[in-house]
Amino acid sequence: MLHKTVMLIALVPSLALAGPKEANEAFVKGQAAYKAKSYAEAERLFRKAVNEDSANAQFRLPLAKSMYKQKRYDEAIHELKQLIKIAPTMAAARYQMALVQRKAGMASPLPADQTAYLKEAVGFYKGYLAVEQQDPDGYYGLAETYRLLGEARLSISNYERYVELEKRPKEQKYVKKAKQKIADLKAALAGGVVAGQKPILSKAAAPYHRKIAAQSIVQGDSFRAAGNASMAADSYRDATLRDPKSLEAHFKLGGVLAETGDLKGAQTALLAANKLDPTSEPIKGNLKKVTETLAKVGEKKKEEESGDLATGLDLLSKSQFEQALISLAKAADAKPNHHAVHLALGTCQLAMDNRSGALKSYGRALVLRPDLSLAHFGLAEVYRLEGDRDRAKSHYNSYLASSGEDRNGAYDDQARNRLGVLGN
Missing domain, CATH: 1.25.40.10 (Tetratricopeptide repeat domain)
Structure with missing residues (x-):
């Protein structure tokens, strides 16, 4: 049923371009990355769009889908919950939530968790079908979920409804599968195998x-x-x-x-x-390889994240701002709680006259590290350029009053000169 995933992502463009310019640009680039199956990059770009315009439901749906594609089901569920709060009548959000809950149930190693996820999926499929009553995909997904829960009769009725509705030529292979599953489930019922409707996952x-x-x-x-x-x-x-x-x-x-x-x-x-x-040597051997590879991937990721910051700072020092922005944005996504990353990103954004972005980055750096002197200086510069004299003076004074290790003599003189001009 892959066409549903493609269809939902294709519905987004005509609705999303009402947001801020930076958000729209990130969204369009995210779509291209998603289409190229670069799901981690797509997630980064969609996250950027959401950060710029958090109230835009059309940005959050593909963000959740990018996480789903990376099999990070719980994170996708969290994003979809936020989406449903923003857009409670958005049927596509409920379909996606049902799909993610079902996949999470299938992937969970614990029977109790499996059942909990699958029961959630049932509820969201029903909510979706209450709106989209003629969509065969909803019935197929609901049938699959009931089948996994051991609810044979409910599974059969939804498979039958799917077969009745599905007329698309490319989906006939699923019709064939559904008919086979109907036959298998009816045979199981006739033999008393699933009597009592007990979940197949927990017995x-x-x-x-x-x-x-x-x-x-x-x-x-x-x-x-x-x-x-x-x-x-x-x-x-x-x-x-x-x-x-x-x-x-x-x-x-x-x-x-x-x-x-x-x-x-x-x-x-x-x-x-x-x-x-x-005692199985092949199992132990494969498990060892996978565990070691996971450890190496984690180490490599840390190196790459550090490399993004180092590369960004190097490019920033060379005034190659556009390239620096790319590296620093990646570093900020990878290390959202690293004050130095946000400080450098704010400096780059200010150099490119992206004042709103610089305000956010410097502000974030200051939240993470309240004694960060240069964040005060950066905010003062932004407010000065914006014409907000009072806030500019406040942050210049905060900079001069700070005792952070990042204080710089050249900035001290500049701050005093700025205050003199502003009339401190």
Whole structure:
């Protein structure tokens, strides 16, 4: 059902361009990055747009989707909650929330968490379908969620509604899948396997579920052989949910997730496999590799973040402001609580006459480090240029009264001269 994701992102442009210029520019660049599957970069740009115009619902939806694409489900859920507060009638937000909750439930290793996420997904699918009653995707998603919860009859009725509504030629493969799932669920009901509507996630796998899990593994193997790692992962994950004791399913899920770069997911799957068989050398070997790679990725990320600040400062010293701005913006996204990053970013923005941006950056630096002398000086410069004499004088005086280690003799003289002109 990938077309729904594409459709939602495509709905945004015509509505989003009512925001500030900087926000719109970041939004457009974010769309390009998203289309290129550069989801981390897309997230950074969409976050910038949201920071510039936090009330614009159309900016926050793709931000959540970028997080979802990186499998950071809880963060995506948080953003979507904020979005729904801003735009409670936005059907697309409820659809996306339902999808993320369902995927979070499938990815969670704990049965209690799985059930909680999936029940939340049911509620959001129902909310979406109350508005979009003829959208087949909503029924398919709801059917999938009920199936994972073991609610066979409800799952069947929603699959049937999906089959009835789905007329798009490119989606007929899902119609075929839905019909097969209807047949499987009806067979299970006839055999009494799912009687009582007990969630399949929280009980030991019955023979039927072990059989279906085995079929999912075979299907995953086929997808993997065809180079479709994403579909393979979904199949293996389905197998682990149906049969939590399937060593093969957990092991293969860990392998394919590692191939796609989802190292945390791979580690979780391999830990589950290792718990089932602590003596397996292949499992221990793969788990060790994934854990070591995760550690290296973390170290590299720290180096890159430090490099962004160092590069930005170097470019700033050479008056290469546009290039410096790119590096410093990345550093600010990576280290939102680092006062030096925001101070440097404010200086760069002031040099480019982006006064509103400089005010935000200097202000943020001062919040993080109240004794930061140069932040007061920077704010004074901005207010002076804005013609706000009182605030400019206040910050020049705060700078001169400060005892921060970043005090500079040249700035001391400049601050006194400015105050003389302003009439302190």
